[in-house]
Amino acid sequence: MxxxxxxxxxxxxxxxxxxxxxxxxxxxxxxxxxxxxxxxxxxxxxxxxxxxxxxPLPQQAALSPDLGGLVHDRPLPAALTVSDVVRLAVLNNPDLRAARNRTGVAAAQLLQAGILPNPQASLSATPTLAGPGTTTAWNAGFTVDLRSLLMRPSAVRAARASKHQVEADLLWQEWQVAGQARLLMVQLIEEQRGLRLLDGLRQLLGGRLDERRRALAAGDATYATIAPDLAALTDAQTRTRDAMRLLLQQRHRLAALLGLRPDALLVLADCINLPPLDAGAIRTALPALPHRRPDLVALRWGYRAADEQIRSALITQFPNVSFGPTGGSDNTNVRAFGPQLSLELPVFDRGQGRIAAARATRQQLHDEYAARLAAADGDVRARLDETAQLQEQVATARAQLPAVLAAARAADAADVSGLIDPQARIDLQVARFTRQAELIVLQQSLLEQQVAIETLAGTGLPPLTAADDPEPLTQIAERAP
Incomplete structure (x- = not known):
């Protein structure tokens, strides 16, 4: 208390x-x-x-055992959609919780930069021990460091820019977590579809192999005729195990992203509610990328802080002046009062190191910003080209799929009538499963590219140029995909 x-x-x-x-x-x-x-x-x-x-430091991991222990700003549905998972990730990600504390540090540094320097007071007394003195001599002074006052405006502007840099960096980290959540949802939903397809293929091949084994036992088949079916079933079982292992790993990654224990129950929707990618709009908006990507905005704020630090450093090359009143009395009670001026002579230290470091920091941020901007622009354009190629491949696979499905249905009908060789029917069914699996893989790659492009292009984020304080992603999530 x-x-x-x-x-x-x-x-x-x-x-x-x-x-x-x-x-x-x-x-x-x-x-x-x-x-x-x-x-x-x-x-x-x-x-x-x-x-x-x-x-005190925590003694155990702060992971929630279920969704009920997570922070959420709206009722949670029975099956989580992509947008639900994105909001939960931004609100509960452990790394984001730690990163948000940096804004408090930056605010404290801004507060410190705005505080006026403390004045210096001095007081001395010299009692008379012997001689003609009649009273105790004393002297008092009060001075103010003028250099600190001159540097204060630049220091405040630099600290304010650093605070905005931290806020923009935090927004970029939140945006990346949101993109990672969308990507994991795409992978989980699409690979779950692929796993169901593999289960159907495995059951088909397993049934066919059972028939061959019965024929082998009756003497109507040989091991040579069973070998292809056994190899195909083994391959399907291996792919199923690999898919199940990958799904488990991705569920664990999603749980970690949300701040959940690995064994937490996550019921996910089986559809991906992402808006279609508008490649033309993204290309048109590329010139505004520096004003929308938070990491680029953060670098600009950092550059502004470094520029202010150069202004402060340049003041250190001039003499430091302390000024104020001083007065006192000697041991005969003769009193005096007047101004006091102390001057630091810049003989050795003229601020050379501080000026050089400030200029080098600004140059480093200048070059880093130029490199980041070029990489961001080039990466978005390259992924848009790759997306166009994937869209063509998906369209081709979709156009070819109806013929394969029709052939598989015709084979099933002919098998009932005994008009087709059983092996030919199995081959057509395998071809159907293979073509459907290829389409799922292409669709997943297309969706992954879409998520990457929207994350890199900052699609859904408002321009951050005019705003001194970037909004947290939790406040603009409604405008984000």
Whole structure:
């Protein structure tokens, strides 16, 4: 419980901050110093003292066992859609929770940059021990560092730019988590479809192999005729196991992204509710990429902070001046009062190192921004070209699929009438499964490219140029895909 910040016997009032003056020694010190005029200033400064508070580290992982333990801003459906998973990831991702604390650090640095420098006070007393002196000599002075005052505006602007840089970096990290959640949902839903297809193929091949084994037992077949069916079934079983292992790994990755335990139950929808990709609109919006991608905005804020640091560094090459009044009395009670000026002579240190470091930092950020912008623009354009190729391949596979399905249905009808060789029927069914699996793989690749393009292009994010404080992704998720 906090300790009252008032001396004993006086009106009791609580500190404005929760962690202020909880130590009883702080109050006692203020009481004692307040009894003396010389201690009034120090007592006032101690009136807002802060104290140490322990922050123990967690002793166990903070992973929720189910969806009920997650933070959510709307009722959760029975089966989670892509947009539901994206919102849960942004709200609950453990890495994002830790990253959000950086904004508090940046705000504290901005607060520190705006605080005026403390003035310097000096007081000395020289009692008379011998001689004609009649009183104690004393001297008092009060000075202010003028350089700190001159550097304060640039320091505040640099700290404000750094704060905006941290906020934009956080938004970019949130956007990447959202993109990762969309990508995992696409992979899980599409690969689940592929797994169901593999199960059907495995059952078909297993039934055919059972027939061959019965024929072998009756002496109507040989091992040579069974070998192709056995190899095909073995291949289908291997692919099924690989798909099941990959699905489990991706479910674990999604659980980790949401802050869930690996064994948490996740019921996912079986459809992907992503809007269609508008390649033309993305190409048209590419010139505005520097104003929409948060990482590029963050680099611009960092560049602005580095530019302000150069302005501050340039001031250090001039002499530092401290100015203020000073006065005193000698031991004959002759009193004097006047201005005091102290000048730092820039003989050796003229701020060369600080200026060079500030300029090198600005140049580094300049080149990093140019390289990031070129890479982002080139990556989006390259993926758009790859997407166009994938769209053509998907269209071709879809156009060829009806003929394969019709042949498989005709083979089933002919098999009932005994008009087709059983092996030919199996081959047509395998061809149907193979073509459907190829289409699922192409569709999954197309959707993965779409998610990557929308993440890289910042599709759905508002322009961040005019806004001093970028909005968190949780506030703009309604406008995000």
């Amino acid at each position: 906090a300790t009252p910040c008032a001396p004993r016997g006086r009106s009791r009032s609580w500190c404005p901050e929760a962690s202020v003056c909880s130590l009883s020694t702080c109050t006692d010190t203020i009481v004692r110093l307040s009894m003396k005029p010389a201690g009034l200033l120090l007592a006032a400064s101690l009136g807002g003292c802060a104290h140490y508070a322990a922050l």
